Amino acid sequence: MLHKTAAKTALAATAALSALLIPAAGSASAATPASVSGSTVTARANSYDATCRSHSRTYVLKKYYRRVPVGPPSYYTLRCGTSTWGWKHIKARHGWNSTMDRKISAAIGTGSPNGRGGYSTYLNQCPRVEKFRTILGTPAGRGDLLTAYNVDRPAAVGAARC
Template identity: 75%
Template sequence: MRLNVSVKAGLSLAAAMSALLIPAAGSASATSGSATASATSVAAASGSGGSVSVAAAASFDSKCRSHSRTYVLKKYYRQVPVGPPTFYTLRCGTKTWGWKHIKLRHGWNSTMDRKIAAAIGTGSPNGRGGYSTYLNQCPRVEKFRTILGTPGGNNDLLTAYKVDQPAVAGVAAC
């Protein structure tokens, strides 16, 4: 019980500090850098899943502002039958490929990150140069798709998005 009270006190303190650290939206001191730092510190203090995804997106934004389009933000791993796992990279990219494209066209949050990891890690090849996850039904319905291969490299994530359609037209009946 004592630990639970301590955690609640820490969360209350984090919420109070965030109110002091984050300037009002209309104020002259409301810059993206200070808001990002505050969101990151609050996320670290609170340990909440929602805040962390906001902080990760802000962190990726800042990294991509200060690095080139080929900068590697994250690696996703796929276990192969023999040998070490292969990895696929998420690079900053541009508005047509990579993280910037995914954020702009499909949205970026912790759920998108998890779906990409699941599709690459355990998904089935989709015939489009990537991996997909499917609903467990017959006929199979694709629910999430990744496509690999960018100007930065063949093992780079081009895009990732939600799909709701049968896997292949003309598939044999179940």
């Protein structure tokens, strides 16, 4: 009888311990990070996935605003898109996370025109070195984000010295 009581106590203790070690389904530690091109996918990316599954390629996911000297700010849209443009393209080819979202916002918001129909951010050095580029204009509209990516090539040879 003593043996059965000890076994029941050990079993109950094991069950209680495992309940403490295994996170509940809704807890933050239960979420396992997914990876796209080596980047962690954020909750917003999962929400964009769900939204784009139930809407067309022209559905607007987000607006990025550009400050202009006079008048209201202009804006550019991020649409669901396809494998060649928009959010689906950026996610598949360049990875999507909160950092990518912030870089796009900074490039469009305060970046310089890049001559490719978009805006870029640059390192604060001389000569200027482009760090991040956006390109605008899609089959859905001129003010839509085609793509956005880090620029990882060195400055052009013969670039103007300061």
